[in-house]
Amino acid sequence: MGCYDCCIRCIGAVPYPSLVATLLCYAGTALFCGCGHEALAQTEVLVETYFARNAQDYVVLASFIKYFQYVIYGLASFFFLYGILLLAEGFYTTSAVKQTLGEFRSTHCGRCVSLTFIIVTYILAFIWLGVFAFTAIPVFFLFNMEQTCHDINILAETTPSINQHSWICMDARQFGLLPWNAMPGKSCGTTLAAICKTSEFHLTYDLYIAAFAGAGVTLLALFLYLAATTYNYAILRFLGRKGIR
Numbered sequence: 001m002g003c004y005d006c007c008i009r010c011i012g013a014v015p016y017p018s019l020v021a022t023l024l025c026y027a028g029t030a031l032f033c034g035c036g037h038e039a040l041a042q043t044e045v046l047v048e049t050y051f052a053r054n055a056q057d058y059v060v061l062a063s064f065i066k067y068f069q070y071v072i073y074g075l076a077s078f079f080f081l082y083g084i085l086l087l088a089e090g091f092y093t094t095s096a097v098k099q100t101l102g103e104f105r106s107t108h109c110g111r112c113v114s115l116t117f118i119i120v121t122y123i124l125a126f127i128w129l130g131v132f133a134f135t136a137i138p139v140f141f142l143f144n145m146e147q148t149c150h151d152i153n154i155l156a157e158t159t160p161s162i163n164q165h166s167w168i169c170m171d172a173r174q175f176g177l178l179p180w181n182a183m184p185g186k187s188c189g190t191t192l193a194a195i196c197k198t199s200e201f202h203l204t205y206d207l208y209i210a211a212f213a214g215a216g217v218t219l220l221a222l223f224l225y226l227a228a229t230t231y232n233y234a235i236l237r238f239l240g241r242k243g244i245r
Contacts, residue, residue, distance in 0.1 A: 017228040018090025022083045024221035029079040031214025033072045036135070039207035040065045043138065043177075046204060050195050051172045052182050061177055079218070082124075086225050089117055090232065114233040121229055125222040132215040137175070139212050142205045145170045149196035152189060168192070 044058070044065050052058045152168055169188035172178045178185050187195055195201055 017224060017231075018087050021221045021224035021228060022087045024217055024224065025079055025083045028214045028217030028219075028221055029076055032135070032211050032218060033076040033214075035207045035214060036211035037069050037072050039138070039204055039211055040069055042200060042204040042207060046195075046200055047172060047177060049200070050187055050191075051185060052178055054183065058178060058182070060179070086117060086121070086229065089113065090228055114229060117229045118226065118233055121222060121226045125219065125226060128215070128219050128222055132212075132219050135208070135212045135215045138208045139205075141175050142201075142208060145192070145201075146196055146205065149193045152193045 044062055047058050047061060148168060148170055155168075167188065169186045170192055171186035173180050173182060173185045
């Protein structure tokens with residue numbers, strides 16, 4: 001067998017769906033974990049600077065941010081290892097590998113492993129769907145805040161009196177970021193417009209958008225994993241029925 005034939009067989013033995021899913025999973029997880037970690041830190045700065053005067057008002061939020069950052073560390077490690085396992089399972093069960101290695105046999109243990117990966121990946125996809133939806137909440141809050149600032153700027157250009165738009169506010173307490181007794185808990189008028197012009201606001205907004213996109217990419221990777229593992233399991237069942245064990 002020549003070098004060219006060996007290269008062609010090696011390239012054909014690559015489980016491309018699992019490989020693409022692994023790359024998407026790593027990219028999405030890195031984007032979600034990295035940007036999410038920094039976005040949470042910037043959120044604490046924004047709340048502490050502009051929405052709460054007393055440290056006791058945002059102590060619960062600070063604790064939540066701290067613990068969720070630890071969860072992010074765990075998610076990054078888990079998906080790194082899980083991606084390697086799924087990629088290895090794809091290499092093991094791909095039909096190209098079975099054609100290359102004539103001594104390969106489909107075993108009951110191999111089918112059980114594939115079925116286990118299907119179940120675990122399905123559960124992870126369902127959980128990550130909730131994470132994806134949860135990540136949209138801060139994006140929604142900051143988007144509303146930016147739109148409110150835009151309305152304030154338009155009113156400021158069309159009305160000479162500052163009192164015409166001082167009633168337009170963004171209340172962090174309505175989104176559960178602060179308790180209802182927090183002071184001031186909200187920002188209004190030109191103060192709110194000034195917050196939207198700060199670099200902290202734009203950085204936090206961009207980081208949450210990137211984290212939201214990363215969560216979406218990871219969810220797409222899990223669906224692709226689910227399709228690949230289901231196909232692999234179907235191939236193993238087919239070989240089992242043909243008596244190749």
